[in-house]
Amino acid sequence: MNLDLLKFRIGITLINGIGNNLAKNLIAYLGNEEAVFKEKKNNLSRIPGIGETLAKEIVNHKQALLRAEQEIEFILKNDIQYLYYTDKNYPFRLKECPDAPLMLFARCAQNLNDAKFVSIVGTRNATEYGKEICRNLASALTTIPNLVIISGLAYGIDICAHKSALDYRIPTIGIVAHGLDVIYPSAHRSIAVRMLEQGGVITEYLSKTKPDRQNFVQRNRIIAGMSDALIVVESAQKGGALITAELANDYNRDVFAFPGRITDEWSKGCNALIKNNRASLIESPQDFIRQMGWDQQTNHRKDVQAALFTDLSEEESLIYSIIRKHMDGIHVNQLSVISSISYSKLTSLLLEMEFKALVKCIPGGIYRAVIPG
Numbered sequence: 001m002n003l004d005l006l007k008f009r010i011g012i013t014l015i016n017g018i019g020n021n022l023a024k025n026l027i028a029y030l031g032n033e034e035a036v037f038k039e040k041k042n043n044l045s046r047i048p049g050i051g052e053t054l055a056k057e058i059v060n061h062k063q064a065l066l067r068a069e070q071e072i073e074f075i076l077k078n079d080i081q082y083l084y085y086t087d088k089n090y091p092f093r094l095k096e097c098p099d100a101p102l103m104l105f106a107r108c109a110q111n112l113n114d115a116k117f118v119s120i121v122g123t124r125n126a127t128e129y130g131k132e133i134c135r136n137l138a139s140a141l142t143t144i145p146n147l148v149i150i151s152g153l154a155y156g157i158d159i160c161a162h163k164s165a166l167d168y169r170i171p172t173i174g175i176v177a178h179g180l181d182v183i184y185p186s187a188h189r190s191i192a193v194r195m196l197e198q199g200g201v202i203t204e205y206l207s208k209t210k211p212d213r214q215n216f217v218q219r220n221r222i223i224a225g226m227s228d229a230l231i232v233v234e235s236a237q238k239g240g241a242l243i244t245a246e247l248a249n250d251y252n253r254d255v256f257a258f259p260g261r262i263t264d265e266w267s268k269g270c271n272a273l274i275k276n277n278r279a280s281l282i283e284s285p286q287d288f289i290r291q292m293g294w295d296q297q298t299n300h301r302k303d304v305q306a307a308l309f310t311d312l313s314e315e316e317s318l319i320y321s322i323i324r325k326h327m328d329g330i331h332v333n334q335l336s337v338i339s340s341i342s343y344s345k346l347t348s349l350l351l352e353m354e355f356k357a358l359v360k361c362i363p364g365g366i367y368r369a370v371i372p373g
Contacts, residue, residue, distance in 0.1 A: 003072055008033035009084055010068035010206070011061065013102055017054050020102050024085070025049060037061050067206075074207045080180055081106040092333050093117065097225040097251050101204035104222075105180055108200025110148055110171050112226070113334065116294070116364075119150040119227035119248070121241040122157025122234040123266050130234035130266065131160045133258055137231070138164035140285030144294050146328055148173060148199065150223055152216075153188055157233045157241070162191055165199070172199040175222045177215035179207035216240060224248040228331075228364035229292055232257040232279060235269030242269050245279060254363045255279040256288055293362035315341060316349055316358075320369065323359055329366035 012023050012033055029047050030036055036058065044055035075082060083090045083104040091112040094100045120137065122130055134157060141147055149165040151158040153174035165172035172195055176184065180203055183189045192201055204222065205215065220240055224230060224247035232255070235241040248255045257279035260267020273279035282288045289295050312320065322338055323330055332350070336343050350367060353359045359367050 005033065006072055006075075006082065007065060007068045008037060009082075009103060010071050011064045012036055013206075014064035014067055015054075015061065016057050018057070020099060022049050022054075023102050037065070071206050074181065075105070078180070079107070081108060083112070089113070091226050092331065092337070093227070094222060094225040096333055097221065099221060100225060101222065104202055104204055105206070106200055106202040107180060107196055108173065108202060109197060110173060110199050114146070115171070116144060116147045116328065117150055117227045118147060119223050119230040119244070120157065120161035121151060121223065121230065121232055121244050123236055123239060123241060123269075124154055124156035124158075125236075125266055126156040126160055126234060127264075127266055129260070130157055133233050134160040134164045135167075137161075137233075137285045137288070138168040138170055140289065141170060142168050144289065147171075150175065150227055152176070152219065152223055152240075153183070153192060153201070154216075154240075155185065159188055159191060161233075162188075162195060166191070166194055169198065173226075174199075174201045175219050175226070176201055176203045176211075177205070177219040178211040179203065179205050179209040181207040182211075184211040217243060220244040221247050224253060225251055227253055228366070229254040229256065229288070231255075231282070231288065232270050232273060234258070234260065234266040235273075236266055237268045237272065239269060242273070245273055249278055252365075254292065256282045256291070258282060291363065293360075313349075315339075315345075316353060319346070319349060319353065320358055323367055324369040326368075329362060329368040332365045332367060335367065 012018065026036055026047065027033055030039055041055045041059045044050050044058055045052050083106060085095060085100060085102055089112065120134065147170060149161055149170055149172045151161040151174060153159065153162065153176055162172045162174060174192060174195055178184055180201065183192045195201060220243050224244050230245060230248040230253055232241050232245050245255050255278065257270040257273045259271055259274055259281055262271065274281045280291060318339055322335060332346065336346050350359060354361060357370055360370055361367055
């Protein structure tokens with residue numbers, strides 16, 4: 001662990017006026033995080049998006065680095081994992097989102113790249129109808145190997161999703177809106193402790209960060225961005241679940257909602273999502289599994305045998321060999337990293353391979369071999 005590098009990485013998140021996107025641009029422009037803190041004010045001010053005011057904030061960085069050193073002490077003392085956006089273990093699904101956090105902090109036993117991730121969200125005023133849906137979802141999702149349930153550890157549907165996952169021994173991750181020195185609400189602490197052994201807790205916030213209202217809106221983008229699919233169980237006409245659903249749509253995630261009676265307060269949001277084509281209607285866990293293509297066995301061999309003898313280019317052979325090693329499928333971004341083929345070229349090659357009936361694309365940007373290895 002390079003503590004000096006970690007200090008600069010944390011420090012850049014503490015400079016007033018420097019958000020995630022500007023920080024990434026600044027690092028790319030200067031080459032590394034340390035250079036940001038050592039560059040002269042006049043040079044900084046000429047960087048696009050910086051100017052005189054932000055250059056002054058960067059140069060006066062002493063307090064930011066002191067706070068970063070304090071955070072490193074907390075990280076070491078409490079065995080906190082830190083995930084930087086350029087690291088291999090940073091969630092690749094989240095990395096593709098334009099407003100992804102520069103850094104995440106975690107207490108997590110789960111690999112954040114090697115699984116199917118389903119986010120379940122909804123109202124804090126969950127009814128028995130909504131709670132039953134959560135339990136049924138968890139029960140049905142036990143049939144899907146290597147799956148993780150994500151939610152926000154809040155009251156209502158969130159905590160019901162986590163509890164149901166734990167009851168059915170499905171790994172579950174809570175995305176929180178504060179530092180890892182506390183659990184909010186405190187009533188959910190015992191559940192969070194259980195989750196550390198079967199999933200984990202993740203945040204983008206430093207210790208001593210209070211669970212302020214705006215933080216919850218910010219954390220919703222992580223819930224949306226880390227998922228392959230998002231399910232809204234119950235929601236009023238307005239609320240955090242609808243914000244998360246809109247973010248998931250913006251990130252091109254698959255969004256689903258359970259409908260309710262038109263007179264039910266806590267179903268109005270779900271009904272509106274479905275009505276406005278912002279979510280697919282599902283009436284059962286099986287509907288969700290079917291629409292995600294997770295019920296299909298990739299052993300349909302007719303029309304494929306001839307395709308296997310089709311002459312493949314060197315790159316197509318490489319792609320096919322990688323996909324066949326992933327029985328449950330592989331995300332296109334992860335495939336791009338492993339194959340070292342650019343995203344744009346890779347998608348073109350994958351389309352050709354679909355025409356040859358060698359691979360199949362399922363919702364969430366996942367590719368499977370028609371005949372697995």
